[in-house]
Amino acid sequence: MSKKKGLSLEEKRTRMMEIFFETKDVFQLKDIEKIAPKSKGITPMSVKEVLQSLVDDNMVDSERVGTSNYYWAFPSKALHARKRRLEDLEKQNEEGKQRRASLQQAVEKSKKGRQDTKERAALQKELQSLREQRESLRAEVEKYKECDPEVVEEMQHYCKGSCIQMDR
Structure with a gap:
């Protein structure tokens, strides 16, 4: 008899994002609390926590309208976020390459005049x-x-x- 192991937080987050991307709709918390356990197997107790972690990471947008909170995430936003992140990483990579090249030049420059001679020793x-x-x-x-x-x-x-x- 094997116990069914629960989902990890990352799996829950992925499945929650699938709900948003598949439906391309705007939800209230109570709607997500009904949909997530049935369609994606996320435990009802953790739905709010998972949703809040996605909101905190700017993967899901939320807005308070009156007394209700609305949540949504569209595939295009995720694509733009990944593109922006990729551009930032490429920029950091390029800056790192330039820094490495300048440091390499500084090392070469400092090596000049430091040849091992008897006088230096x-x-x-x-x-x-x-x-x-x-x-x-x-x-x-x-x-x-x-x-x-x-x-x-x-x-x-x-x-x-x-x-x-x-x-x-």
């Missing part, structure tokens, strides 16, 4: 040793930081302030 070794020396000096300064006159004075000031408050 010697300068890099010297730079590395100077960096190591700087780090060791920083570590040594950090060791003696608590003997720094400014730090000692600050500690004394703090202690005096604490002692005065304890007397009160």
